[in-house]
Amino acid sequence: MKLHELPDELHDLVHYSLKGGSEDFPEMRQFLGVTVRGDANLIWNKYKKLAKHEDKTAWREWVAQRKDSTAARREADEKRELLETRRRQIEERLLEAGWEAADLKFKPWSDGIQQWHELVEMPKQPRPLTDRVWKNLYAKLKPLLETNREERIEREYIKRKIRRRDWLEGVLYKLKRTEPPPLLKVKPRQSNSETLSSVFRSVTKRDVFPFVHDALKLPLIQQMNEDDIGIEEFREGIKEHQSKVEDFITDWQDKTRVYLVNLIQEEDREYSEILQPPKNMDLDAFARLSDDQKLLLRADSLFYVDTACFRTLMVDQPYDYGTALQTAYPSLPEYQPYDLGTEPVYEPEAPDLTVIHRYATAQEVARDLLEDLGKPNASFVEVNQLHYSCQRCHDKSARDWTSMLEHYINHKQIQAKVDKHASLLAEEGIVYRNVHDRSFSNDRPMIKPARRSSALGARVPVKMCKLCERKPIDLNVTLSIPRLEKHLLEVHNVNDPKPEVHYSLTLASMFGPSPGSDYEIEEPDEDNEEVEADNAPEEVPVEYYWPESSELEDEGEEEWAESDLQ
Template sequence: MPRTRAAAAAQAGGTKKTSQSKPTDKPAPKQKRATKSTKKAPNETKEVYSTYLELMEMPPEVFNERREHIEARLLKAGWTKQHIKPSPSNYDEWNRLLLQPKPITDQIWEDLYPEFLPLLESNKDYNYRIDNKGQRYDRINKLQPLVSKVRIALPPLVHLIRKDSSNNNPAAQSTRPRDIFPTDQNSDIKVEQPFPSTSELLTWPMIKDIVDGDVPLEEVETRFNNIRDKFDRAVVEWRDNIERDLVTIWNTGREDEDDTETSTSKEKEKGKSDARMARPNTRNARVSTGTSGSTSSSNSTQLVLPEFIATYTMPDGTTTTNISDLSSNLQLLLRADTMFTNDGFILRHTYPAIIPRAVQLARVIGGPEELNYGSRWNSTKLRRDDESSAIAKELLSRVGRSGATSIEMEALGGNFRCMRCNRTLTDTWENLVMHFGKEQTQYRQGQEKIQADPGRGFIYNNTHGLGPEDTRPFAEFMTPHEAADYAFEASMQPSPMMRCMKCEEMGIDSRYFNTTIPGYENPIIEHLRDVHGVPKTKVRAGVHYRAWAGGF
């Protein structure tokens, strides 16, 4: 047995022989704390070392025989193999009793057995908890594919089919020399309905009864099938509650408009008053077709984007291509200019992407299994993002898509490139909106500083303005091939992140890459020139920009 002699020798180090006539085989009592010095005398140290060497020379059979005899007696007394498996906290004490060279006799056992009893009870409790935890994991692992089948079988929330270019507006075609996408790319997109994650499901009483109860593994599927109807209704209710949460957040704190009356609804099953619903006429909600809107703004259309035919799933399972057939809540939430934020980090800002995923994108290896169960829905930190929503509304107007859904715009992929600055990376539509929001926030901060301290001669130009007078192109929509080539070119260049020292002087936290892509501006130099008016030839490292050390 590994560590047998070494363990026994180590244990012998603190044990001193006595003149007792009968062997008690009890461990030596713990030495009381010395009042002066605990340093051993030279003779005592020599005796301990000598005993250690003697035990190390003993054959392992001596220790193994004792261990086997003790374990056999414990099993005969009614303890199980799990009970005689020491817990981490009992390991040292258990081995101190078990791994000694003295053989076991009835008389020795009579004195030794009481020493094992508290350890056995502790082992029993610990291993019971470990076994229960393992069985719980097994039941969860058995349940997950059953739940996944339910999720996969649901019809999509939205099914997008890209319109053939020949069906598009001929006038618009003249502004686009080629198809944006190959015929087989992004032409058929299905977006799943929001579905609870494993972490969410484990809070539901009907699921807890299966997972936390003493349910044999082979009965998990039967138990789940027995609650299937109740489970399906709970999923629908969970989804409806999230929609109401988001609409309530959207309506909270909103300024009074001409139509301030909020619509209400009643839950059909419970008969309770619902949370405030979306105003049906809010912000020119699209009600005519399920395709991308073509409402034109005062500006001429700056980009010609692919169009989609959208098919929506109704609550009763039927489908429609008319978005006005959906509830007013869902019509509001699906809009690409209905955006949310919070005080911390938030990856997605629109519905349904803002809802935690039912299945994690990547599996965590080596950590607690709970890390793979996903996140729960928590609406308490979310709030309406008026600034991003206003920017999205303006940009959508500039591309003639005032009524577009977030799903349609997401389907366009990461093929947008800002035309007001060089970002070195392409953006999704949502990221482009957030980029303009960040730049406009910095501009406002700059103007506040200029007004507060006019004598300093600060300059902060508005490079990302979207006012009526600013008709400069705001973005380029690239083909996937062009976007990939652009990203590849950027990845081949060193791209250290820099902090603008001009912004820093104004109390603005801004960061830009210092990289040179053939045919494109260096981001940090471009920023200093266009925003702060520093000529390109006069830009100096350490004077106008410095390395970003991380942090925010």
């Protein structure tokens, strides 16, 4: 409602705004002022109610309070309006001086955000923007804007660079998936679909294939990155030089495959059969595999990666050739503009393949286990579809292929330490027998295929083996009484175990069961589901890329476009 619709005595008691007028002409405020009708009616009713009282004290106090409140709010509005007007004037002058609108947008992590806020957004004592005030202010703003522009240009450059890299990685991914087909492919198993681990269990094995780290070193890629071209131009450049990219891929595959095969052939081993194909595999497809490819596909062709992050592990992790390459290659940094100014953005280079080594111990263990399974020449992808339980010790956990290898490697290392320090155990009369040694038992298998279960098991009374605690064995073996008695007999040759000599009560844990009890994993069910080859062709993957038009959009609003890269 218009201010003039209210009695004059209420004009200083209600909050109003001026539309098209100014406080410089107070006589015009009743004609230009606008207030909220509901608020005005409430104040008018309260005013009339208090004015009826004989004692005018409450009325005068309320009127004074309303005037102060309205004046304070009006003053705040005027200051806010002054700040907004001043900010618009500053931006207009900066644009006239040649600055771009993007230069005036400071990110929350920018170095100059605090000073910009104090000088432009919320100065403590804002003054009208006279020429003299502007001259002094611009001298302070100029270095902030220069720094902010440099940061913005750097962010945009990094964004373009990473988008080119990501698009190139997508091209390599599609080529890897379509040309040529997988070397081996097996059908997903029903038992694997019951567990989350099946999501991470590959059913295909492909030939070695270059990573984007390697492709970035191509001269044509380096030149396009130096020219800082957009995604569309970069895309066209790749398509124009597709033959060079294909030659690079072939050359990289040949060199890398030869390097890995030479590692495996260091032991100069003869194979009666290089590789046994999975059940029902297309024989023509199998015949197309080279001997080098077959050798790398074997379940006992294993490697370890010697990098800093893995040197603290007690047991080196065994890898097939594909996982070894993935592990050796460093991860690529994502676009994180808020990291600018703290650490330099880098592109990790392709590693020296000499960090990959033949894992002789793992190969020896794998061959024993494969012989035990009756699959001495099986492929890694086939045996890795199943879980296995150890049939030699107390630990009945269902493990995947590489985890079971680690289990046996660990006990092989313990045996080596026991042999090295045999006199220490002999002095205490402690016997340690490696039940995981293939020659330990002729009537018990080493492992068996097992169905993985998420069941925790029942809580049972348990005791802890005091003999396994001793160095150099250094193991925590906590079992139910029947299992512990079997362990003491088979491993330590103790047929009459005594408390506090051969076993003791377990200690309490902060979150686990109380002392003297624990959860015992039951023997898992045997998995008899066979692994079969999958001869069906693969679906062509969909490729995505960022279009040129969205390259310089705000970092939080990424737009994707679908592209046929053929």
